[in-house]
Amino acid sequence: MKFDVLTLFPELFNIVMRESIIGRAQENGIIKVNAINIRDYSKDKHKKVDDYPFGGGTGMVMTCQPVIDAYNDITKDMTVKPKVIYMSPQGRVLNQKIAKELSTEEHLILLCGHYEGIDERIIEEIVDEEISIGDYVLTGGELPAMVLIDCVSRLVQGVLASENSYSEESHFNGLLEYPQYTRPADYNGKKVPDILLSGHHANIEKWRTQQSIERTKQKRPDMYEVYERTHKKNL
Numbered sequence: 061m062k063f064d065v066l067t068l069f070p071e072l073f074n075i076v077m078r079e080s081i082i083g084r085a086q087e088n089g090i091i092k093v094n095a096i097n098i099r100d101y102s103k104d105k106h107k108k109v110d111d112y113p114f115g116g117g118t119g120m121v122m123t124c125q126p127v128i129d130a131y132n133d134i135t136k137d138m139t140v141k142p143k144v145i146y147m148s149p150q151g152r153v154l155n156q157k158i159a160k161e162l163s164t165e166e167h168l169i170l171l172c173g174h175y176e177g178i179d180e181r182i183i184e185e186i187v188d189e190e191i192s193i194g195d196y197v198l199t200g201g202e203l204p205a206m207v208l209i210d211c212v213s214r215l216v217q218g219v220l221a222s223e224n225s226y227s228e229e230s231h232f233n234g235l236l237e238y239p240q241y242t243r244p245a246d247y248n249g250k251k252v253p254d255i256l257l258s259g260h261h262a263n264i265e266k267w268r269t270q271q272s273i274e275r276t277k278q279k280r281p282d283m284y285e286v287y288e289r290t291h292k293k294n295l
C-alpha cells in the first residue's frame with residue numbers, strides 16, 4: 061500500500077515513518093510513505109504557499125497553485141487516480157471501521173493543511189474525502205496524517221507479524237481492552253487477579269470478555285451501544 065503525502069513538512073514524515081512497525085513495513089516493501097513538499101511546486105518567486113484570506117480575517121490560507129500542481133505531477137502517469145483524503149477538522153472522525161475500509165485501497169494521497177486552512181477550490185478540484193482525527197485545534201494536518209497512516213497500515217496484510225493479537229481485524233471486537241498484568245504477581249502487595257494465574261483458559265477468556273464489556277459500558281457508553289446493537293443482531 062502506498063501513501064503519497066502532500067505536506068509543507070516532509071521531513072516530519074521521513075523521520076517518524078521510518079521507525080518501528082511502519083519503518084519495518086517500508087523496508088519489507090509492504091508499505092510506502094512518500095512525503096512531497098508542496099513548497100517545491102510554488103511558482104512564486106519567494107516560494108510562497110499561502111496568502112491573505114479574501115474577505116479579511118486573521119491568519120493565512122494555503123493557495124491553490126502549488127497544491128494542485130503537486131497533485132497533477134504525482135498523478136500524471138496514473139491511469140487510475142488514487143483517492144485523495146484531506147486531513148481536516150470538518151472531516152468524518154476516523155475510527156477502526158474507517159481504517160479497515162481504507163486499508164483495502166492500494167494507493168492513497170493525503171493532503172495536510174496548515175495556517176488557517178486551504179483554499180476551498182482545492183477541495184472542490186482534487187479532494188475525494190475529508191477525515192478528522194478528532195475535535196481539538198491543531199497546528200497542521202501532519203500529525204493527523206501520521207495517525208491515519210499508522211492505524212491503516214497495521215491492518216494491511218503482512219505489516220504485523222501474525223502472532224500479534226491486533227494483526228487480525230477480529231481482535232478488534234468493538235470493546236475496550238481488559239486489564240493487563242505481567243510479572244511480578246505481587247507488586248508492593250498489589251496482587252494479580254487469581255483467575256489469571258489459574259491456567260483455566262476458558263474461565264480466563266470469560267473473565268476478560270466480562271471485564272471488557274464492563275469497562276466499555278462504564279468508560280465509553282457510546283462504543284458499548286454500538287457493540288450491544290451488533291451483538292443483539294447476532295444473538
Ligand SMILES: CC(C)(C)c1cccc(C(=O)NCC2(NC(=O)c3cccc4nocc34)CCCC2)c1
Pocket residue numbers: 147148149173174175176177178191192193194195196197198199200201204205
Ligand atoms: C472544531 C475544531 C475541530 C476544534 C476546529 C475548528 C476550527 C479549526 C480547527 C483547527 O484545528 N484548524 C487548524 C487545522 N486543523 C487541522 O488540520 C485538524 C484539526 C483537528 C483534527 C484534524 N484531523 O485532521 C486534520 C485536523 C486546519 C488547518 C491547519 C490545521 C479545529
